[in-house]
Amino acid sequence: MGVVDRKEREKVEMKRQILDAARRLFLEQGFEKTSIRNIAEVIEYSAGTIYLYFKDKNEILFALHVEAFGALTQAMQAGIISKTDPFERLVALGKHYLKYAFENPELYDLMFVMTAPIETLECREEIWCDGERAFDTLKFVVEDCMKAGYFAGEDSESISVMMWSLVHGLATLHLRRRTMIFPEERRIKILENAYAKFTEMIHNYKK
Known part of the structure; x- marks a missing residue:
């Protein structure tokens, strides 16, 4: 697998992690009470990482x-x-x-x-x-x-x-x-x- 393909796969996997963590938090504690920082804590990345994939x-x-x-x-x-x-x-x-x-x-x-x-x-x-x-x-x-x-x-x-x-x-x-x-x-x-x-x-x- 080439470098470009590997990076693309990593992007897809990271986006999946963000979405899965957000869905769980939205349902557990509500949309309003969930923050980008909360989602970042679940996937153990910085909030800045999430902003690379989603605006808000x-x-x-x-x-x-x-x-x-x-x-x-x-x-x-x-x-x-x-x-x-x-x-x-x-x-x-x-x-x-x-x-x-x-x-x-x-x-x-x-x-x-x-x-x-x-x-x-x-x-x-x-x-x-x-x-x-x-x-x-x-x-x-x-x-x-x-x-x-x-x-x-x-x-x-x-x-x-x-x-x-x-x-x-x-x-x-x-x-x-x-x-x-x-x-x-x-x-x-x-x-x-x-x-x-x-x-x-x-x-x-x-x-």
Whole structure:
């Protein structure tokens, strides 16, 4: 490996360390209470080193946010690519959304629960492009369902929000430990069954 390649790899590895440390601190003690110095202490480098990679902690948060949505989008696409029936794609989309949330609780918290990423976007006067793209994926599948006769007389945006609210609610109940009223070994299965029952009900919402 040449000198240039080695330096590039070291840069990638350092950026990864910074992002991993920042994500943990943002979730443990909150975005506002986390400083660049705190992040530097975790990775055992100077604060100046971090500034070589990121302008400020807002930029770090934004990088984490974008990265997380990239992974979610891939998971959602994987859920629909093998399905030909539009309603089956819709059901699979929700299943993969829940699977991603259950397997990546910290990232899901950063994406959909913490307010800091949205506040950062508002400061920049930017729209939530990552959230918009994820929602558009859902809306596209809902519109295909409507073409097949489902959700007659409704608009795709309202149906999409309904679907999103349901899976987000199930995911958040679990990630915020509100499912502790159920036996541990049954918690996720109960949520998956609830989603299955919901999709069974709306399957009849057809001409």
